Amino acid sequence: MTDGWRGFPSTGWQSVDAVRRRLDAGADPNTGPFWMTPLRSAVEFGTAEVVAEVAARVDDVDQLDDGRSALWQAVYEGKADIARALLAAGADPSRPMMSGWSPARLSLVTGNVIPSGEVLTDDEEERAVRECGRLTLALKGFRHYDGYSIACVAGVDAEEATRRLNATVVPTAEVPPEVPAGDWWPAPFGEDTERALSVTDVPGGCVLVQPWYFNAQTPVVMKLLSAGTVAYGMYANPKSGNQGNIHRDGQTVGRDLHPGGGPGERDSTFEVLLAYLYAHKAVAYCCAYVGLRPKNDKAFTDPDRWLLLPDIDFWRS
Incomplete structure (x- = not known):
C-alpha cells in the first residue's frame, strides 16, 4: 500500500532492515506517497543492498519515473555499485529513454561503461x-x-x-x-x-x-x-x-x-x-x-x- 511509506525518512533508505520491515508490513514497492517511486528513492538515498531489496520486489525494475529508469539514474549519478545491483536484478541497460540515451549509451560518457552494443552516434x-x-x-x-x-x-x-x-x-x-x-x-x-x-x-x-x-x-x-x-x-x-x-x-x-x-x-x-x-x-x-x-x-x-x-x-x- 502507498501509505506504507508515509513518514519514512530519506535516511531510512540507508538501512536495508528498515526498508525490509516496511515492505514486509505491506508498503507498496511500486508506488510511493511522493513524486519518486520507492526504487527511485532507494537509488537517490540508499545503498546497493537496499536497491537490490526493492528491485527484487517491484513489478518492473525498468519502470520509468520522470522519463528514466532507476538504472539510468544510477548511471547519471555515477553510482556504479547501485547500477551493478540493478543489472543483477534484470534491469535492461539498452531500453530506449531520454531522447535516445539508454543507460548503456549514457554510460559511454562516464567512467563506468556498461558493456553493450551502444555507441555515440556522431562526432x-x-x-x-x-x-x-x-x-x-x-x-x-x-x-x-x-x-x-x-x-x-x-x-x-x-x-x-x-x-x-x-x-x-x-x-x-x-x-x-x-x-x-x-x-x-x-x-x-x-x-x-x-x-x-x-x-x-x-x-x-x-x-x-x-x-x-x-x-x-x-x-x-x-x-x-x-x-x-x-x-x-x-x-x-x-x-x-x-x-x-x-x-x-x-x-x-x-x-x-x-x-x-x-x-x-x-x-x-x-x-x-x-x-x-x-x-x-x-x-x-x-x-x-x-x-x-x-x-x-x-x-x-x-x-x-x-x-x-x-x-x-x-x-x-
Whole structure:
C-alpha cells in the first residue's frame, strides 16, 4: 500500500532492515506517497543492498519515473555499485529513454561503461565530451555567487553586441578600479549600476556579464542579441537558483530553465548530454549550449569593455 511509506525518512533508505520491515508490513514497492517511486528513492538515498531489496520486489525494475529508469539514474549519478545491483536484478541497460540515451549509451560518457552494443552516434557528441574537460578547467577561476546575470551569444563579437544593444562604451578612465562582483553598495557605476554590464569576445562569439543585476538576460536584451543566431541567458537568482532562457533569431524558445541542473524527459538528445556533462556547472553549460569556447575565465572576471545600456524597459520595450 502507498501509505506504507508515509513518514519514512530519506535516511531510512540507508538501512536495508528498515526498508525490509516496511515492505514486509505491506508498503507498496511500486508506488510511493511522493513524486519518486520507492526504487527511485532507494537509488537517490540508499545503498546497493537496499536497491537490490526493492528491485527484487517491484513489478518492473525498468519502470520509468520522470522519463528514466532507476538504472539510468544510477548511471547519471555515477553510482556504479547501485547500477551493478540493478543489472543483477534484470534491469535492461539498452531500453530506449531520454531522447535516445539508454543507460548503456549514457554510460559511454562516464567512467563506468556498461558493456553493450551502444555507441555515440556522431562526432558532435564525441567533441562535446572532449570539450567538457577543457571548458570546465578554463572556467574554474570563476566562483559562482548569487545575483549576477550573463548572456552567451554565438557568432556575434563585442562590437556587434554593443551596436545591437544601442549601448554606450564606458571610457576606461571612468571604469571603477575595482568592480566588486555581487556588491550593491557602493554601487560601482553610481546611478547607472543597473544599466552597466560588460562584454568580452571569446572564440565562437561573445559573453555579456552583469555582476550585480539581472539585465544581461532580460527579454529585450536577448531578443536584440540573438537576431540571426542563438543566445543563452542566465540569472543566478538568490531566491530560486539559476534561471535560464534560450533565444533564437529574436524569439524565445526556452524559459524557466535550470542550466547545470538535471535533464528533462522532453530535452533533446544534445541537451540531455550537456546536462550530464555540465551538472552543477551552470556557466559552462550556458557557454557550451551555444558553442562558445572561452580559453579562460576572463570574460567573467576581467572583461574587455563595459557598456551602459539605454534607459528603457528591458522586459517590454
